[in-house]
Amino acid sequence: MKSPKHPPAAAAPHDPSRRAALHCLSAWGGAALVWSVAGGVPRTLSAATHDPSGKSPVAGFTFIQISDTHIGFHKEANPDTSASLRLATARINAMPQAPALVLHTGDLTHLSKPEEFGQVNELLREIKTSRVHAVPGEHDALDDGLAGYLKAFDHDGKQRAWYSFDQGGVHFVGLSNVLNFKLGTMTSLGDEQLAWLKKDLAGVAHSTPIVVFAHIPLWTVYAPWGWGTADADQALALLKPYGSVTVLNGHVHQVLQKVEGHVALHTAMSLAYPLPTPGQEGIGEPGPVKVPAGELGKRLGTRQLTLVRGKHELALIDTPLERA
Amino acid sequence: MRVAHAFSRRTLARFAVAAAAVALHAAAPAAEAPATAIEIRKFAFVPQEITVAPGTRVTWTNADETPHTVASRDASFKSKALDTGDTFSFTFANAGDFAYFCTLHPFMTGVVHVRADAKAGAGTAP
Numbered sequence: 001m002k003s004p005k006h007p008p009a010a011a012a013p014h015d016p017s018r019r020a021a022l023h024c025l026s027a028w029g030g031a032a033l034v035w036s037v038a039g040g041v042p043r044t045l046s047a048a049t050h051d052p053s054g055k056s057p058v059a060g061f062t063f064i065q066i067s068d069t070h071i072g073f074h075k076e077a078n079p080d081t082s083a084s085l086r087l088a089t090a091r092i093n094a095m096p097q098a099p100a101l102v103l104h105t106g107d108l109t110h111l112s113k114p115e116e117f118g119q120v121n122e123l124l125r126e127i128k129t130s131r132v133h134a135v136p137g138e139h140d141a142l143d144d145g146l147a148g149y150l151k152a153f154d155h156d157g158k159q160r161a162w163y164s165f166d167q168g169g170v171h172f173v174g175l176s177n178v179l180n181f182k183l184g185t186m187t188s189l190g191d192e193q194l195a196w197l198k199k200d201l202a203g204v205a206h207s208t209p210i211v212v213f214a215h216i217p218l219w220t221v222y223a224p225w226g227w228g229t230a231d232a233d234q235a236l237a238l239l240k241p242y243g244s245v246t247v248l249n250g251h252v253h254q255v256l257q258k259v260e261g262h263v264a265l266h267t268a269m270s271l272a273y274p275l276p277t278p279g280q281e282g283i284g285e286p287g288p289v290k291v292p293a294g295e296l297g298k299r300l301g302t303r304q305l306t307l308v309r310g311k312h313e314l315a316l317i318d319t320p321l322e323r324a
Numbered sequence: 325m326r327v328a329h330a331f332s333r334r335t336l337a338r339f340a341v342a343a344a345a346v347a348l349h350a351a352a353p354a355a356e357a358p359a360t361a362i363e364i365r366k367f368a369f370v371p372q373e374i375t376v377a378p379g380t381r382v383t384w385t386n387a388d389e390t391p392h393t394v395a396s397r398d399a400s401f402k403s404k405a406l407d408t409g410d411t412f413s414f415t416f417a418n419a420g421d422f423a424y425f426c427t428l429h430p431f432m433t434g435v436v437h438v439r440a441d442a443k444a445g446a447g448t449a450p
Contacts (some may be wrong), residue, residue: 075389075408111391111407138428142391142405183397183425184433225367226431285367286429288389 003184015051018321036267055260061307062166064092064099065213067250068270070139071120077273077288078296080087084271085123087321088302093128099304100168102129105250106137108179109154112144117152130156134160137215137251138178138187145179162193164200168307171204173197174215177229186223187216188230198238209307209314210243217249219258219265225286227252238261244312246305255318262312269301269318297322340356357415359378362434364392364406364426376416379441383413392432397423 004221069085070078078084092099103123108226109116117140124132133155140149155163161176175197179274180188189197212218218235222227229235239245245263253270254277274291276283283289301320308315358380363370365387376382384394386406394412395402400422403412416422416438426432 077389112403139391142393142428152382181427181430183423183430185430224431226429286390288365 011154012013018218019213038107049220054132058168058307059172060169060309061097062097063168063305064102065105065248065268065305066102067105067301068107068137068253068269068272069104069120069123070110070270070272071106071123072113072116073272073288075288077290078300081272082119082123084297085120086126087297088271088300089126091319091321092302100126100130102127102132103172103174103211103213103248104132104134105213105248105252106135107139107270107272108134108137110139110272112142112148113138114151115147117148121152130167133165133172133174133213135214136178137177138181140176146176170209170211170307173200173210173212175212175218175235177214177216177218177232186220186226186228188231189214189232189235194231194234194238197235201238201242204242206241207243209246209312210239210242211246211248211305211314212239213248215249216251217256217265217267219260221252221256221267225278227278236260236263243315246314248303248305264313266303266316268303269299269320270298271302271321273321274299300319328399359383361385363387364432364450367392367426367429367432369413369424369432372433373435374439375437375439375442377446378417378419378438380438380439381413381415382418382436383411385411392426393428395427397425403445404426 051180062305066085066088070081070087073081080263094101102124103286134153136146136149136153140146140275141234149161150159155165155174162174164171164173166172175189175193176188177187180190190246199209214229216229217227218229218232220232222228236247240261240263243262245262247265249265249267250270251275252267253275255267255269257264259265273288273296275286289299298320306315327346360374360376360380360382362374362382362384364384367388367390369384374382384406385401386408389408391405391407393403393405394414397433401424402415405428406412416436419438419440422436422438424434425435
């Protein structure tokens with residue numbers, strides 16, 4: 001399996017044993033999980049120093065995903081979501097080498113209030129990294145659509161919630177799937193965004209590792225709860241020719257994954273409160289799950305991702321805020 | 325607390341819900357507009373389907389910890405996001421069938437049937 005001479009994006013044949021392992025793991029969703037396909041995490045390199053252009057792959061390029069901070073939520077399931085984000089920030093800032101960047105996969109706020117956007121913005125600035133790149137969740141798009149979100153988190157000044165950038169040899173694509181809700185259906189990306197994605201990817205070599213991040217899962221996790229994106233297949237079709245595609249989502253407040261060819265899709269833990277596992281006995285709706293005191297930190301967490309030389313999969317480590 | 329909608333004031337809302345509940349169980353006083361209440365609980369509209377007379381004011385109250393909205397399919401009404409305890413009211417002037425949903429959780433759906441022959445003030449399943 002090891003082929004260190006190949007660049008990280010080499011389209012290595014898919015390993016069926018790994019797929020089987022992932023199926024096994026995905027049955028396990030909900031609990032905190034440590035998963036590394038690389039058999040160990042390589043030493044991190046500072047991408048900013050070694051790759052100013054962002055175009056050539058950097059082995060050991062490490063970044064962080066956080067999700068669903070729900071700043072403004074104060075109820076029993078987590079009376080202090082700010083403290084949870086602060087704790088995650090402290091853990092990230094204590095890493096031996098600062099992560100090259102941080103992705104926030106949405107639901108930064110709970111109710112899209114201006115003061116919530118202000119507060120989360122301030123809290124995120126305490127993370128020691130080059131930049132926190134966000135995409136909106138549906139909680140960030142209440143009442144006035146994305147106007148409030150874009151005031152605080154307009155990535156490139158274009159007043160839209162989707163964008164791309166290159167760093168560490170990875171092409172990052174942030175997508176928004178939280179506006180097009182229609183009665184009785186799942187959300188969607190929409191034609192305008194899909195057209196943009198096609199154009200954006202046209203200039204990206206198939207050997208370039210791609211990381212797509214969006215709030216609601218880009219595969220159907222559980223349709224009865226709207227945990228999926230109706231037109232995600234169209235986006236995934238555009239990503240098919242690429243040798244290394246990692247899709248990072250939030251929304252479901254738990255770790256779940258799916259692998260399709262060279263596309264690996266992962267949802268992340270929240271930093272606010274857990275949600276039930278689909279089909280969980282005795283729970284019929286995806287509302288905040290109240291856990292006993294001392295348990296909450298084990299159900300919240302962050303994710304570290306590392307580009308590994310010779311691998312088309314990124315190495316992932318999901319770490320709970322507090323260990324069991 | 326959000327006060328964007330005239331009917332979003334929580335205290336006022338509680339009173340309105342209580343009043344509506346009274347109206348449901350006793351015959352509504354003839355002088356007042358008929359009213360009925362729908363609760364949003366466990367990601368569902370309860371009751372999910374009601375039949376009311378024209379002119380009935382329907383009030384939705386969110387009992388969940390998650391924000392919800394109330395939006396009609398034909399866009400004739402749409403609430404702001406309702407946090408826990410927030411309410412939204414709409415008066416159905418004309419007869420018809422009004423399908424609505426939560427724009428944050430579109431699998432949450434409900435219907436208000438407005439019928440001229442429906443008993444005033446009574447929100448009943450058809």
